Amino acid sequence: MxxxxxxxxxxxxxxxxxxxxxxxxxxxxxxxxxxGGTDLLPNYKWHLNVKANVISLAKISExxxxxETHIGAMVRLQDLVQSSxxxxxxxxxxxxxxSIMVRRSxxxxxxxxxxxxxxxxxxxxxxxESIDWCHKCDCGTEAxxxxxxxxxxxxxxxxxxxxxxxxxxxxxTIHLAGPNGTRSMALSEFFxxxxxxxxxxxxxxxxxxxxxxxDVAEWQGDYQKLRQRESWxxxxxxxxxxxxxxxxxxxxxLRVATTGLESIPMLHTKQVDECLDGWSGAESINELxxxxxxxxxPVQNTWFSPSYRRKMVKVLTRRACAGLMExxx
Ligand SMILES: Cc1cc2nc3c(=O)[nH]c(=O)nc-3n(C[C@H](O)[C@H](O)[C@H](O)COP(=O)(O)OP(=O)(O)OC[C@H]3O[C@@H](n4cnc5c(N)ncnc54)[C@H](O)[C@@H]3O)c2cc1C
Ligand code: SF4
Numbered sequence: 001m002x003x004x005x006x007x008x009x010x011x012x013x014x015x016x017x018x019x020x021x022x023x024x025x026x027x028x029x030x031x032x033x034x035x036g037g038t039d040l041l042p043n044y045k046w047h048l049n050v051k052a053n054v055i056s057l058a059k060i061s062e063x064x065x066x067x068e069t070h071i072g073a074m075v076r077l078q079d080l081v082q083s084s085x086x087x088x089x090x091x092x093x094x095x096x097x098x099s100i101m102v103r104r105s106x107x108x109x110x111x112x113x114x115x116x117x118x119x120x121x122x123x124x125x126x127x128x129e130s131i132d133w134c135h136k137c138d139c140g141t142e143a144x145x146x147x148x149x150x151x152x153x154x155x156x157x158x159x160x161x162x163x164x165x166x167x168x169x170x171x172x173t174i175h176l177a178g179p180n181g182t183r184s185m186a187l188s189e190f191f192x193x194x195x196x197x198x199x200x201x202x203x204x205x206x207x208x209x210x211x212x213x214x215d216v217a218e219w220q221g222d223y224q225k226l227r228q229r230e231s232w233x234x235x236x237x238x239x240x241x242x243x244x245x246x247x248x249x250x251x252x253x254l255r256v257a258t259t260g261l262e263s264i265p266m267l268h269t270k271q272v273d274e275c276l277d278g279w280s281g282a283e284s285i286n287e288l289x290x291x292x293x294x295x296x297x298p299v300q301n302t303w304f305s306p307s308y309r310r311k312m313v314k315v316l317t318r319r320a321c322a323g324l325m326e327x328x329x
Contacts, residue, residue, distance in 0.1 A: 001045040001124065009055045014062055014177060014208065020055055021204040022179030031055055033206050035074060036105035038098070039114055047125040048115075049137070057109070063208060069216060073109025073207045080108060087216055089242060093166045093223040099232040109207045112164055112174070112187075116157035116195040116263055117234065118301040120146040136196055147301050156263055156299050157195030164191075164265040165240035165257035166223050171213045178205030188257075191264035198263070218244055219253075222323055224316040226260070228303045235260035236304045237313050239292075241320035250279045251324060256288070256317065261296040261309060268292050282325055289317035 009031075011017040024031050031053035034040050044050050057063060063074035068085045080086050080094045081103065097103055097111065120134045128134070133143040135152040144152050164187065172187040180202070187210065190199050201207070221242030227233035238259040243251040254272050259265040268291075275288040293314040298306040 003041070003045055004047060004050045006044070006051065007053045009053060010059055011055065011057075012059045014060055017055055017057065017060060017206065018177060018179055018204070021206070024053060025179060025204040029053055033057060033113075035107040035110040036076065037110075038102050038106040039110060043115065043122075046123070048121070057107075057206070063109070065209065069212045069214060071108050071210045071212070073107060073112075073209055075108045077103035077106045077108065077111065087166075087170060087212070087219070089219075089221045089223050089240065090163065090166045090170065093162045093225075093238075093240065096223070096225050096227075096235075097162050102232070108163060108210070111161045112167075112190075112207060112210075113199065113201070114159070114161040116155070116198060117160050118147065118155075118157035118195065119303075120301060121157060147299050155195030156301070158260060158262065158298070158302055159191070159195075159198070159264050160234040160236075160260045160302070161265075162223070162225065162235055162238055162259065165238055165259045165267075166221075166242075167210060167212075168257045168265060168267045169221065169240045169242040169255040170216055170219060171255075172210045173212075174210050175208045176201065176205050177208045178202060180205075182208075188267045193262070193264055195263045220245070220323060222320045224320045226304070226309065226312045226316060234302075236302055237261055237298075237309045237316060239313060239316040239320045241317070241324075243321075243324055245324075249281065251276070254321075254324075256292065256320070258292065258296055258313060260302070261298045261313065266296070268295060271295060285318060285321045285324065288321070289314040292317050 009020050030051040032051045034054050035057050063072045065072040066075045077094045121136050133141050135145045136155045168188045174187045174190045175184045219242040223240045225235045226237040241256045243254040246252045257267045271291040275284050298309045
């Protein structure tokens with residue numbers, strides 16, 4: 001697999017990066033951002049939707065700030081794991097990403113913006129050609145989707161990154177910058193239910209950082225992940241749960257989010273509200289796990305079958321919430 005040619009741009013400040021992006025956008029030149037390159041560059045080697053230009057964020061030091069409530073887009077995953085400023089549930093999720101080699105290069109921004117994955121797409125060019133491509137392949141054939149056949153408007157490739165569900169549960173805000181200025185939103189509003197569009201980023205826009213609320217340290221919780229090989233695989237399902245107990249047996253607040261099951265990570269607000277309304281301890285957690293199993297809609301495009309992943313979501317939810325039944329606040 002040979003790397004296709006592309007022009008690499010290496011701005012040294014955010015301002016310069018946005019200027020380059022704005023210039024290319026106005027000239028209708030396509031480009032990708034690259035951070036650690038642990039996902040984009042393997043995809044390029046497989047000739048997956050390669051662009052003629054790549055803008056690297058590697059030399060922009062202002063994107064590397066990390067403290068309890070601020071996480072720069074260029075913070076490396078291993079630094080997130082090892083920092084005493086990182087919330088323990090976030091550190092746990094980051095520690096499950098790939099292997100230490102990948103985590104030393106991979107970044108938070110790249111993880112949040114990770115391309116969606118699909119058995120019919122993450123293959124060599126020859127393999128994809130042999131099945132006459134699919135809708136997500138940038139080949140101009142107007143091929144159908146192989147998962148939901150007879151249509152070429154929707155891609156249901158799966159979002160398989162680990163950090164987003166934890167960050168969503170912790171109430172993260174994502175901050176974007178681009179040629180038209182800056183904007184911010186709740187991380188749960190960043191993702192878009194289409195395996196190609198993926199998120200609300202406009203052309204030329206990038207993620208600069210995430211912020212967490214001041215009370216982030218008051219939340220406890222857990223992250224549980226299903227994967228094929230424990231050593232480095234992407235989540236086939238992931239469940240984050242965080243709560244505040246304030247000294248009582250019933251949590252005063254609870255949030256649960258999933259990943260690896262659809263084209264976007266999902267915050268399960270309705271299911272959690274119902275659980276807290278009729279709270280009766282362990283039985284309520286069982287019911288919550290069952291309602292989340294019913295809510296998620298995996299499709300047949302990763303290693304494990306959709307039915308197994310749904311069964312396991314129930315197990316993972318119970319495991320992620322196990323700490324709720326323990327004493328203390
Ligand atoms: C063997 C292997 C196993 C892996 N296992 C896991 C796993 O278990 N869990 C998991 O979550 N991931 C996994 N990954 C994927 C990947 O390594 C991580 O998600 C990593 O955090 C991606 O970060 P990066 O900086 O390398 O992203 P890059 O490859 O540089 O970029 C990824 C995508 O994000 C975009 N992007 C990057 N930064 C920004 C930004 N600031 N603003 C806008 N767009 C941006 C890029 O354009 C690209 O589309 C694995 C990868 C490999 C090779
Ligand atoms: S879900 Fe369909 S369109 Fe998307 S990558 Fe898979 S086969 Fe292609």
